[in-house]
Amino acid sequence: MSAVAAIEVxxxxxxxxxxxxxxxxxxxxxxxxxDSPLVLAQRLCEWIGKAPILEEDIAQANVGLDLVGQAxxxxxxxxxxxxxxxxxxxxxxxxxxxxDASAFRNVLLVEQPNGDFAHTIVRQFLFDAAQHLALDAxxxxxxxxxxxxxxxxAKEVDYHVERSADWVVRLGDGTAESHxxxxxxxxxxxxxxxxxxxxxxxxxxxAEAGFGVDPRTLAAQWRETVDAVLADATLARPADGYVQxxxxxxxxxxHLGHLLCELQFLQRAYPDARW
Amino acid sequence: xxxxxxxxxxxxxxxxxxxxxxxxxxxxRIDADVKIEPQDDMxxxxxxxxxxxxxQHAHSEIVGMLPEGNWxxxxxxxxxKAILMxxxxxxxxxxxxxxxxxxxxxxxxxxxxxxxxxxxxxxSSIFNYPTLTWADIGAIGWLVDGAxxxxxxxxxxxxxxxxxxxxxRICKEESFHQRQGFDIMMAMCAGTPAQKAMAQDALDRWxxxxxxxxxxxxxxxxxxxxxxxxxxxxxxxxxxRQRFVDQTVPQAEYLGLRIPDADLAWNPERGHYxxxxxDWDEFYAVIxxxxxxxxxxxxVRRKAWDDGAWVRExxxxxxxxxxxxxxxxxxxx
Numbered sequence: 023m024s025a026v027a028a029i030e031v032x033x034x035x036x037x038x039x040x041x042x043x044x045x046x047x048x049x050x051x052x053x054x055x056x057d058s059p060l061v062l063a064q065r066l067c068e069w070i071g072k073a074p075i076l077e078e079d080i081a082q083a084n085v086g087l088d089l090v091g092q093a094x095x096x097x098x099x100x101x102x103x104x105x106x107x108x109x110x111x112x113x114x115x116x117x118x119x120x121x122d123a124s125a126f127r128n129v130l131l132v133e134q135p136n137g138d139f140a141h142t143i144v145r146q147f148l149f150d151a152a153q154h155l156a157l158d159a160x161x162x163x164x165x166x167x168x169x170x171x172x173x174x175x176a177k178e179v180d181y182h183v184e185r186s187a188d189w190v191v192r193l194g195d196g197t198a199e200s201h202x203x204x205x206x207x208x209x210x211x212x213x214x215x216x217x218x219x220x221x222x223x224x225x226x227x228x229a230e231a232g233f234g235v236d237p238r239t240l241a242a243q244w245r246e247t248v249d250a251v252l253a254d255a256t257l258a259r260p261a262d263g264y265v266q267x268x269x270x271x272x273x274x275x276x277h278l279g280h281l282l283c284e285l286q287f288l289q290r291a292y293p294d295a296r297w
Numbered sequence: 298x299x300x301x302x303x304x305x306x307x308x309x310x311x312x313x314x315x316x317x318x319x320x321x322x323x324x325x326r327i328d329a330d331v332k333i334e335p336q337d338d339m340x341x342x343x344x345x346x347x348x349x350x351x352x353q354h355a356h357s358e359i360v361g362m363l364p365e366g367n368w369x370x371x372x373x374x375x376x377x378k379a380i381l382m383x384x385x386x387x388x389x390x391x392x393x394x395x396x397x398x399x400x401x402x403x404x405x406x407x408x409x410x411x412x413x414x415x416x417x418x419x420x421s422s423i424f425n426y427p428t429l430t431w432a433d434i435g436a437i438g439w440l441v442d443g444a445x446x447x448x449x450x451x452x453x454x455x456x457x458x459x460x461x462x463x464x465x466r467i468c469k470e471e472s473f474h475q476r477q478g479f480d481i482m483m484a485m486c487a488g489t490p491a492q493k494a495m496a497q498d499a500l501d502r503w504x505x506x507x508x509x510x511x512x513x514x515x516x517x518x519x520x521x522x523x524x525x526x527x528x529x530x531x532x533x534x535x536x537x538r539q540r541f542v543d544q545t546v547p548q549a550e551y552l553g554l555r556i557p558d559a560d561l562a563w564n565p566e567r568g569h570y571x572x573x574x575x576d577w578d579e580f581y582a583v584i585x586x587x588x589x590x591x592x593x594x595x596x597v598r599r600k601a602w603d604d605g606a607w608v609r610e611x612x613x614x615x616x617x618x619x620x621x622x623x624x625x626x627x628x629x630x
Contacts, residue, residue, distance in 0.1 A: 060375075064370060067366075067369045067370045067378075067382065068370060070362060070366040070369055070382070070385050071359075071362035071363045071366040071385070071597070071601070072366075072597065072600070072601040072604075073601065073605065074601070074604070074605025074606075074608035074609055075605060075608070075609060075612075076359070076389055076392055076393055076396075076406075077393070078608075079362070079386075079389040080386055080389045080390060080393070083382050083383075083385060083386035083389065084386060086382055087379060087382050087383060087386070090375060090378060090379045090382065091379065093375065094375050094376075094379075097375075114375050115374045115375060118375055119373075119374075138604070139604075139605065139608050191615070192611065192612055192615040193608065193611050193612075193615075195615055195618065196610070196611025196612065196614045196615040197607070197610055197611045197614045199607050199610075199611070200607055200608070200610070200611030200614075203607065284370045284371055285370065285371070287371045288371060288372075288373035288431055289373060289374075292373075292489065292491060292492070294489055295373075295488050295489050295491070295492050296484065296488055297373035297374050297377055297431070297481075297484055297485075297488075297492075
């Protein structure tokens with residue numbers, strides 16, 4: 023298991039001190055980086071006690087724990103950025119439990135329902151493979167906090183992508199039934215992958231400043247990884263068609279509202295309580 | 298306990314003097330505190346009893362994930378969520394150690410799972426109660442894990458090596474879980490009136506089922522006496538229960554919670570707390586399948602097993618394909 027290890031806080035990089043638009047962009051980056059793992063972890067929590075084999079109960083909880091830990095680090099940084107922008111301080115639980123769906127910046131892929139184990143694994147693999155590249159790039163950020171959090175998360179996601187890729191191969195090249203289920207899951211989730219490599223003005227400003235990464239530059243390598251794994255798995259890459267997008271701007275599928283109802287229930291029902 | 302009322306299959310406790318000389322070596326090793334290992338000779342009744350006991354314990358860990366899983370998606374903070382996920386993950390791990398320990402006695406994990414799903418083997422009665430509020434997650438850690446530890450710490454010294462070693466690892470994690478549960482209760486008892494009321498309600502509902510977890514008095518039980526003889530049961534149910542009550546009452550006082558037992562009182566002569574009569578009808582009803590959640594718990598496990606069948610088959614099929622390819626490659630070379 024992985025607890026949330028404290029990350030050594032380097033003295034704040036002075037390069038962008040006082041640059042409000044850059045701070046705004048960094049805040050967006052931190053929330054995008056936080057919300058996707060949190061939402062995916064919540065989906066993995068739904069599996070607890072119900073996995074196909076005991077080892078997978080342990081593995082999914084382990085991945086989920088890493089993702090919650092990553093979300094917490096990014097939320098903490100988001101709170102710090104807000105403070106230095108002169109806003110009211112928010113903590114990790116304010117971000118996770120007190121924002122409505124339209125304020126969440128996760129990609130649509132991770133909020134898709136678990137479905138069968140094939141859908142869960144395909145969703146995980148498509149996300150892990152992209153996240154692995156994004157974190158590796160962010161680990162080279164000129165913003166020391168972004169670099170430190172991304173470097174820690176990247177080590178964990180290295181393992182996640184290895185595991186999810188193994189399962190894609192195992193189930194794609196398993197039985198006729200498992201192959202069919204995996205292909206169906208891949209076809210259903212493919213339209214959500216385009217969003218992983220969208221770039222907007224925020225991404226470009228951060229990339230320009232050396233603080234972030236232009237997601238478009240990661241697409242080719244992602245496709246290479248995915249193609250290699252799908253080939254091993256004897257699965258066909260779906261044709262690129264219409265891309266479902268909007269999550270990174272707060273326009274979500276119907277699923278997220280329900281997911282948040284459950285996630286946020288206690289904080290919403292007992293707003294004065296400390297737990 | 299996590300293993301309750303384990304049957305030894307024997308009608309009376311073995312009389313050492315009456316045993317043929319060839320069968321005296323085993324009890325002599327037990328008496329000398331020599332650990333029994335999987336490859337050692339052992340009486341069939343000892344082996345079968347251990348399989349029953351360890352598998353009940355393993356199933357309890359697995360079914361025990363469900364009442365907590367009921368709140369993991371609704372945990373009230375990210376910290377509490379991470380702690381609960383880690384705790385449930387530990388329980389899956391405990392299940393794994395215990396199934397592995399039972400496998401050393403010649404029974405497969407799939408066969409044990411089959412017995413659980415067919416209702417042939419029990420799991421602890423406690424997991425047939427519902428978790429209705431977040432405070433129940435605190436109460437389970439504090440009371441249920443607290444009760445489990447009472448029994449499991451002595452089992453670290455039990456006669457069967459793989460079981461004793463599994464128990465050492467499990468106890469380290471369980472004591473952590475108990476403290477985490479108590480920490481949830483402390484936060485709630487120091488919280489709003491609504492939180493304090495939830496904490497009291499959780500104690501009201503979980504107290505008696507926790508006290509019952511140790512099982513009925515086994516002072517007269519042949520099975521318990523034989524298990525004690527074999528050193529796979531080290532303290533009687535009543536001794537363990539008394540230890541649990543003595544430990545827990547001051548903790549409830551510290552929290553400012555009232556234990557739902559009008560007869561609970563310190564007895565200076567005994568140096569222990571006296572407590573009220575236990576409703577064993579309820580215990581037997583739950584054991585027989587009439588608890589609030591018996592049916593749901595097994596249905597969830599059965600559905601998970603059935604829904605996962607294609608995954609397990611595919612994993613085996615893929616492994617076989619890989620092995621065949623490796624063989625082909627070796628032949629070609």
